[in-house]
Structures are given as structure tokens and as C-alpha cells.
Amino acid sequence: xxxxxxxxxxxxxxxxPRETLLVADxxxxxxxxxxxxxxxEKLGLTGVILTRLDGDGRGGAALSMxxxxxxxxxxxxxGEKPEEFEEFHPERIAGxxxxxxxxxxxxxxxxxxxxxxxxxxMEAKFKKGQFDLDDLARQMDTMNKMGGIGSLMGMMxxxxxxxxxxxDKMNDGEMQKGMKRMRAILSSMTQFExxxxxxxxxxxxxxxxxxAGVEISEVNKLLKQHxxxxxxxxxxxxxxxxxxxxxxxxxxxxxxxxFPQ
Numbered sequence: 684x685x686x687x688x689x690x691x692x693x694x695x696x697x698x699x700p701r702e703t704l705l706v707a708d709x710x711x712x713x714x715x716x717x718x719x720x721x722x723x724e725k726l727g728l729t730g731v732i733l734t735r736l737d738g739d740g741r742g743g744a745a746l747s748m749x750x751x752x753x754x755x756x757x758x759x760x761x762g763e764k765p766e767e768f769e770e771f772h773p774e775r776i777a778g779x780x781x782x783x784x785x786x787x788x789x790x791x792x793x794x795x796x797x798x799x800x801x802x803x804x805m806e807a808k809f810k811k812g813q814f815d816l817d818d819l820a821r822q823m824d825t826m827n828k829m830g831g832i833g834s835l836m837g838m839m840x841x842x843x844x845x846x847x848x849x850x851d852k853m854n855d856g857e858m859q860k861g862m863k864r865m866r867a868i869l870s871s872m873t874q875f876e877x878x879x880x881x882x883x884x885x886x887x888x889x890x891x892x893x894x895a896g897v898e899i900s901e902v903n904k905l906l907k908q909h910x911x912x913x914x915x916x917x918x919x920x921x922x923x924x925x926x927x928x929x930x931x932x933x934x935x936x937x938x939x940x941x942f943p944q
Contacts, residue, residue: 688725695726704757706732707748716747723752733771734760745776814916816877819909820869823862867895868905880909 695703705722707715722728731748736759745756756771805818869877871894876883883891883906892899 688721692725702729703727704730704732705752705754706734709733709736709745713747716751719748720751723754728752728754730755730757732756732758732760736761736776745771745773814909814913816869816872816880816909817874819912820866820877823866823869827862864895864897864901865905865908868892868897868902871895880906 703726705719705728707719709715711718719728719731731752731754733745733748733756736745745759748754748756756773759769759771761767761769801821805821808814808818868891871891872883876887876891883902888899888902892902895901
């Protein structure tokens with residue numbers, strides 16, 4: 684819009700801003716690049732803020748914006764919450780594009796959202812091979828606070844194939860619906876049932892399913908996924924920290940074979 688662009692230029696002359704930042708949607712692709720080029724020519728941008736970068740798996744928008752405008756990308760939005768607006772670190776995005784992960788960001792998010800005393804308690808349980816449904820509920824809540832499974836997998840190295848499967852499910856809404864059903868089922872259980880999943884028989888499953896508004900098959904599916912995850916935690920306990928570092932999370936998940944669907 685030429686008229687609006689002239690008004691913006693007049694505002695710039697009057698205000699003499701120190702910074703002129705363009706906020707662009709990374710999912711609009713080439714349109715976002717064209718907009719950045721136009722604004723840079725008319726105003727002289729000093730930086731770019733990219734939103735919805737969590738949906739731009741390859742980081743193409745970030746690379747194109749920098750190439751076209753020559754301006755640094757200063758901040759990125761990777762979600763809808765205030766804490767999901769963060770400073771842009773090019774080496775971290777490059778790591779995600781090359782499937783090398785972004786361990787620094789992952790550690791930062793963990794420090795912000797995980798209580799140290801609670802983490803030590805969980806570590807002690809894992810070393811003993813213990814992982815009940817209460818632990819699963821806590822892990823799900825923590826994962827949501829840290830941006831969800833799709834965001835976390837983007838920061839983990841060596842999970843290319845699994846990450847693509849998760850992104851595909853996230854895009855069609857299947858993953859979000861599944862997570863909500865799982866949380867509803869867990870909330871429908873008593874504390875005794877969450878701490879003793881082996882005691883959940885037919886009558887208990889029926890009551891839990893009714894309380895969560897799902898079919899009994901969904902309860903069975905959750906219990907099966909929990910058993911798979913409990914087996915992973917036993918493996919984690921046996922491997923220890925050095926073993927985990929050598930094989931990475933991909934090794935823990937068996938290359939994706941054991942990842943819950």
C-alpha cells in the first residue's frame with residue numbers, strides 16, 4: 684500500500700528511531716521475503732523479528748530474510764506464549780536445520796521449567812527402573828511448559844525421521860488431540876491407579892474410560908504406551924549418563940521404533 688508506506692516514511696522522519704524492526708510471519712514464505720525487501724528499501728531496516736518459526740522446519744525464511752535485507756534477525760517467536768518469544772541465535776537454528784539439535788536452548792528451557800529437587804527425585808526413580816503414571820503425567824505437564832513435543836524434538840540431535848513423523852501428526856491436529864485424551868484419561872484415574880498401573884483391570888478401565896469420555900481401547904492404548912516408556916526408563920537407568928551421551932536420545936528410543944504413536 685503506497686499511501687500507508689508514505690505515512691510510515693513520514694513517521695520515521697519525525698521520530699528518528701534508533702531501531703526499525705520488521706515483524707514477519709515465517710510461514711508466508713516468499714511473500715514475507717518480498718515484504719522485507721520492500722520495507723528495507725523504503726525505510727532502511729535495522730533488524731527482523733520472525734514469528735511462527737516453530738512451523739518453519741527448515742528455517743528457510745530466516746535464511747532468505749537475512750540474504751535479501753542484509754539485516755540481522757534479532758528475535759523469533761516459536762509459540763503464542765510470552766516465554767516463547769526469544770533472542771535469535773543463528774548457530775542454534777543452523778543446528779536444527781542440519782539435524783544436529785539445539786542442546787543449549789534445550790538446557791535453558793529445562794532450567795526454566797524443571798524444579799531441581801523434583802528432577803533429582805525423578806532421576807533416582809529412573810535409575811531404579813521405576814516410572815508410574817503419575818510420573819508420566821508430570822512429564823507431559825513439563826513437556827507442555829517447555830513448548831510441546833514438536834518444539835523439544837527440534838532441539839534434539841539425531842531424531843530427523845521421528846521428528847518428521849511428529850511434525851506431520853502435529854500439522855493435522857492428531858498429536859494435540861491424542862495428548863488431550865491422554866491427559867483426560869490420567870485425570871480420570873485415582874492416585875492409587877496412577878501409582879499402580881498393573882492393578883488396573885477391566886472394571887477400573889471401564890470407569891476410567893467413562894470419566895474421560897473415551898473408549899476403553901484408548902485406556903488400553905495409554906497403558907501400552909506407558910509400559911513402553913517404562914521400559915525406556917529402565918534402559919536409561921542401566922545406560923547411565925555416559926552411555927546416554929555416547930548413544931544419544933535416538934539410541935534410547937531405538938531409532939524411533941519404541942516411540943509411542
